[in-house]
Amino acid sequence: MLCALGAAVCFGTATVLQAMAARAVSDDGADAGASGGEAALLLRAVRQWRYLAGLGLDGLGFVFQIAALRSLPIYAVGAALASSLAVTAVVAARLLRVRLSRTEWLAVGVVCAGLAMLGLASGTEGEESGPEALPWVMLxxxxxxxxxxxxxxxxxxxxxxxxxxxxxxxxxxxxxxxxRLIDSLAPSDLLTDPAIYALLLGGGAAFLLLTSALQRGSVTTATAGIVIGETIGPALVGVIWLGDRTREGLTWLAVLGFAVAVAGALALARFGEAPEPTPTPAPAPAP
Known part of the structure; x- marks a missing residue:
């Protein structure tokens, strides 16, 4: 659980650092009259130490995520990763000076309460490997x-x-x-395991769709879709096919904690992308 929460902290903090870098290069580009579209903006952002630090945190978070998935039920890890939005909200309030409403502060508390319930109710990861066709289904x-x-x-x-x-x-x-489906890390086994190809293709496709979703349209709607997609489906797969269970007699607490944590994350969905800076009002013209 500490690894899952560590991944959430890394992902949530990385979002704010990358937001600060993107804002800085956007301001510089506007002042200098620079153009070139999103590709040029990305190239300028990569030169910012905050953006590079964010990428480093993303990588560290992925390592924590893998460690958590190898020892915790998928439903607990998924809810913990969704809580990265609460981390983003708190860090954004500090570094980007974004004002959180009372409702949003309440949502942060709700996420923490849900994770606490999950931590108390979660058992160990299931020992089942699922149907033989499951890796191909994932692919x-x-x-x-x-x-x-x-x-x-x-x-x-x-x-x-x-x-x-x-x-x-x-x-x-x-x-x-x-x-969870990858049993051996030997190169000969990885080359013939459909699960590793599903992992690479699924992760790459997810980042492509995420980038496309956030370029145009509602950030809040896109982020809400991401939270729902990455929590409910994998949790059901873990319970039905991979043997994920809760502690004896605490199934109700795990279900409640999962629902509460995801609901709180959905309430914070606007923090799924860099919040826009608050515009400074123009000074009144002199009489």
Whole structure:
């Protein structure tokens, strides 16, 4: 559980650092009249130490995520990762001077309460490997997520953001499940294991859809779709096929904690991307 929470802290803090870097290069580009679109903006952002630090935290968070998935039920790790939005909200309030409403502070507390209930109720990871076809199903799901990009990109507004966000969430969910399906790290075994290809394809497709979803459309809608996609489906796979269970007599507490943590994360969905800076009002003209 400490690894799962560590991953959430890394991912949540990385979002704010990358937001600060993107804002800095946007301001510099505007002052200098620079152009070149999103690609040029990304190249300028990579030169910022905050952006590089954010990438480093993303990598560290992924290591923590893998460690957590190898010893905790998927439902507990998924809810903990969704709580990274609470971390982003708190860090953004500190570094980006974003004001959180009372409702949002309450949502942060709700996420923490849900995770506490999950921590008390979670058992160890299941020891079952699931049906033999499960790795191939995950590979097919990853391919479907990749194909969802062009289809969802034709939509407009909230529909586009929701479809692409859900697709990104399903891709991240494939990563969560396939980490549990990989039994051997020997190169000869990895080359013939469909789970490793599902992991790579699912993770790559998820990042592509996430980028596309956040370029245009509602950030809140896209992030809500991601939270739903990466928590509910993988949790069901873990319980039904991989043997994830709770402590004796605490199933109700795990279900309640999962629902509370995800609900709190959805309430903080606007922090799924860098919050826009608050515009400074222009001075009044002199009489």
């Amino acid at each position: 097919g799901t990853a391919g479907a997520v990749l194909l969802l990009g062009p289809a969802g990109g034709r939509l407009a507004g909230r529909g586009r953001a929701l479809v692409l966000g859900l697709g990104a969430g399903f891709g991240f969910g494939v990563v969560e499940v396939t980490v």
